Amino acid sequence: MKSSRMLIFILTSILVWIVAACVPDNQNKSEDSVKFQQYYVEGERLYKVYCSNCHQSDGSGLGRLYPPLVRSDFMQKNLAEVICLIKYGRKGELWVNGVMYNQPMKGNPGLTELEVAEIATYIYNSWGNVHDRVEVAEASSILAACPDR
Amino acid sequence: MLDTRSQTLIIRINKLRQYQVNRLLLCTLTTLFLLSCQMNEKPLPIFGEREVVGTDTVYHTIAPFAFVDQDSSLVTNETFKDNIYVADFFFTSCRTICPIMKTQMLRVYNATAEMPDVKILSHTIDPEYDTVALLHDFANRLGAESNRWHFVTGVKDSIYKIAQTSYFATAMEDKSEPDGFIHSGAFLLLDKQQRIRGKYDGTKEEDVNRLIIDIKRLRRDEK
Numbered sequence: 494m495k496s497s498r499m500l501i502f503i504l505t506s507i508l509v510w511i512v513a514a515c516v517p518d519n520q521n522k523s524e525d526s527v528k529f530q531q532y533y534v535e536g537e538r539l540y541k542v543y544c545s546n547c548h549q550s551d552g553s554g555l556g557r558l559y560p561p562l563v564r565s566d567f568m569q570k571n572l573a574e575v576i577c578l579i580k581y582g583r584k585g586e587l588w589v590n591g592v593m594y595n596q597p598m599k600g601n602p603g604l605t606e607l608e609v610a611e612i613a614t615y616i617y618n619s620w621g622n623v624h625d626r627v628e629v630a631e632a633s634s635i636l637a638a639c640p641d642r
Numbered sequence: 643m644l645d646t647r648s649q650t651l652i653i654r655i656n657k658l659r660q661y662q663v664n665r666l667l668l669c670t671l672t673t674l675f676l677l678s679c680q681m682n683e684k685p686l687p688i689f690g691e692r693e694v695v696g697t698d699t700v701y702h703t704i705a706p707f708a709f710v711d712q713d714s715s716l717v718t719n720e721t722f723k724d725n726i727y728v729a730d731f732f733f734t735s736c737r738t739i740c741p742i743m744k745t746q747m748l749r750v751y752n753a754t755a756e757m758p759d760v761k762i763l764s765h766t767i768d769p770e771y772d773t774v775a776l777l778h779d780f781a782n783r784l785g786a787e788s789n790r791w792h793f794v795t796g797v798k799d800s801i802y803k804i805a806q807t808s809y810f811a812t813a814m815e816d817k818s819e820p821d822g823f824i825h826s827g828a829f830l831l832l833d834k835q836q837r838i839r840g841k842y843d844g845t846k847e848e849d850v851n852r853l854i855i856d857i858k859r860l861r862r863d864e865k
Binding site: 546547549555556557558559592594595597599 | 734735737738739741742745746748779780782783784785
């Protein structure tokens with residue numbers, strides 16, 4: 494009898510402990526998803542201004558002139574290079590899903606680190622692409638190390 | 643009290659009356675519709691100044707030109723003899739409206755694939771950068787065949803002059819612009835006598851839909 498009471502006590506405290514541990518975690522999560530939403534919405538607006546002319550609003554690109562961002566293997570493999578090219582541009586051959594593109598893309602040096610992170614979050618989470626939010630801290634450390642700044 | 647026979651007769655007569663009313667309605671509507679079509683079918687306007695010489699009216703046409711296309715072939719007014727064509731002004735390194743114009747012009751190109759008498763003439767306004775080799779690659783990557791879609795380069799001042807005086811389109815250098823040029827996103831529709839028959843905003847899908855319809859009308863009218 495005594496031991497079963499003891500057991501219940503232990504179990505309840507473990508439960509309380511688990512719940513207590515979970516609550517702040519949940520709060521963290523929802524805070525995170527609000528952040529994600531903010532990045533995504535702002536990223537979409539910036540994408541329409543700076544990128545959709547060429548890559549199209551559905552990310553499909555244009556012929557062999559402007560590469561697609563929809564399920565691009567280049568994007569999946571090269572987050573750092575993509576962050577750099579958004580701000581500093583790129584030229585030379587570039588392969589996306591087995592097709593060679595070669596047309597200079599001018600950079601947008603006026604974009605802030607936050608804006609670059611927002612655009613990256615948007616393109617990495619649209620049209621079937623799935624990725625975590627690209628944090629401004631991550632973007633800024635990548636940008637600081639871009640080869641041709 | 644009516645017998646069932648005359649009752650059904652009355653019903654029949656009523657139905658017939660209803661039917662006639664319906665027919666009358668249908669007829670009026672059809673006539674109205676046809677009339678409105680007829681009204682829509684007035685020929686496309688002819689742009690620019692006109693002069694009356696004797697009994698003839700002389701219209702504004704495209705001045706003589708000679709440019710070089712992506713295959714290094716000479717492109718002149720002769721190239722478009724007996725052809726309808728669509729003209730525009732762009733440059734390959736432009737980031738703002740040109741990519742949208744090219745997306746839309748590609749729609750025109752695809753919509754006219756089965757029309758051997760319809761061509762496209764895209765002039766670069768940055769001939770120093772847009773060499774024949776560069777235009778060749780650009781056209782190729784866009785998927786454009788050189789016999790239907792000419793990307794031309796030439797003497798800069800000749801291009802600017804023909805843009806402004808023949809096509810009524812803006813094209814000039816402006817160092818204060820982000821990409822160094824100002825130009826309009828207009829698409830111009832030219833008939834077989836090289837008269838301007840329509841002007842469209844090449845950055846707007848609806849305007850380009852109208853252009854595609856007008857090309858078909860012009861072909862019908864010019865047969």
